[in-house]
Amino acid sequence: MAKATLLLPARSRFAAGNLPAQVATALGRAERSLGTAGEAAQLRRHFNVQPADWSAAALTRQTDAGDAAEGFWLRADPASIVPDMQGARLMASAETLRLEQDDVDALLPALQPLFAGFGYQLDAPTPARWYLRLPVDTPLPQFAEPEAVLGDDLFSHLPDGDNGRQWRGLLTEAQVVLHQHPWNEQRVAAGKRAVNSLWFWGPGRLPESVSTVHAQVRSRDALLQGLATLAGVRIGGEQTVDALVDLRQLRSLEQLTRDAITPLLEAIRRGELAELQLDFEDGTGYRIRRGQRWQIWKKPQGTLVDD
Known part of the structure; x- marks a missing residue:
């Protein structure tokens, strides 16, 4: 028989509330585990990637x-900042801006010469995700992932050090080009x-192996x-085999319990x-199996955040 694994957001993303009796009973009797928190750690629980320091830009x-x-590769995603x-x-x-191809056609050509002068190629195979192709020996600083920056002070997350100086300069020049572009006036007016x-x-580059x-x-x-592509497993379709199902977009406790679990x-x-x-x-995990229904001495878990 097949197994199912649900990839879920942090429990704090769901509003407080009592769990339905069937779900509360199952969680109370389940095998519980505690791993490392964070998106990268969560994905590492399901994929063995070599080298271990993978590149989100290359994979996407x-x-x-x-x-x-x-x-x-380096992601150079379109962004909106507010002073x-x-x-x-x-x-x-990226995706939260909901760009269309017209946006790419208007804005990308204005930015490409800025990066071409450094030998970097900027393109956008999809409107949401833009990329720079860099020479393989390009020295780079540490870059913050957008999830860590969203809603926060931009300047506290800018790359630092000698290598960071160039990228802070490129970011400033890109902002000037975009601020002056008439297409943005049309977007704001709309x-x-x-x-x-x-x-x-x-x-980074693609990993050598993924399993x-x-x-x-x-x-x-x-x-x-x-x-999944590099691991050679099927993507999408009906579940007939051991499957990893991505439900990290869920925010409703009712959707999680009624529609998923x-x-x-x-x-x-x-x-x-x-x-x-x-x-x-x-980092919280639950393993639920049929034989656990006989463990009637275990108390139901009333809420999602119960310890």
């Missing part, structure tokens, strides 16, 4: 364009966020799809599913 590039091999009394804040980037910055992150215990991955996330608990009860694993981004 492979998903978007299929040409990441032999290249050295405030302390400086500026990153308020949206009630959309201005694309007034880029955000650099995720540099996973899962036979199928169901996800719309480009990074997860890239890992309960149907799978019923499948276990009917003998159609051997095991269900819940993996939360905060």
Whole structure:
């Protein structure tokens, strides 16, 4: 029988509330584990990647364009920043800006000469994700992932050191080009966020090898799809094999319990599913199996955050 693993956001993302009786009972009797918190750590629980320091840019590039091999990549995602009394804040980037091809056609040509002067090639195989192809010997600073910067002071996350100086300069020049571009006036007039910055992150090459215990991955996330592709497992479709199902977009406790967990608990009860694993981004995990129904001495877990 197949197994199902749900990849879930941190439990704190869900509003407080009591769990349905069936779910509370199952979690109370489940095998519980505690791992490292964070998106990268969560994905490492399911994929063995060599070298271990993977590149988000190369993996998503492979998903978007299929040409990441032999290249050295850096994400240069479109972004929207808003000034405030302390400086500026990153308020949206990549997918959250919901760009269309018209936006790319208008803005990308204005930025490409800026990077070409350094030998960097800027392109956008999809409107949401923009890339720089760099010479393989390009020295780079540490870049912050956009999730760590979103809503925070932009300047506290800029790259530092000697290598960082060049990239801070490039970021400033890109902001000037975008701020002066008439296309942004049209976006703002239409009630959309201005694309007034880029955000650099995720540099590197494709990993040499990727493996996973899962036979199928169901996800719309480009990074997860890239890992699955290199691991040689099926992406999408109906679940008939051991599957990793990406539900990190969920924010409703009712959706989680009613639409995701309960149907799978019923499948276990009917003998159609051997095991269900819940993996939360905060590191908490649950392993639910049919034989646990006899462990009646274990108390139900009333809420998602119970210890």
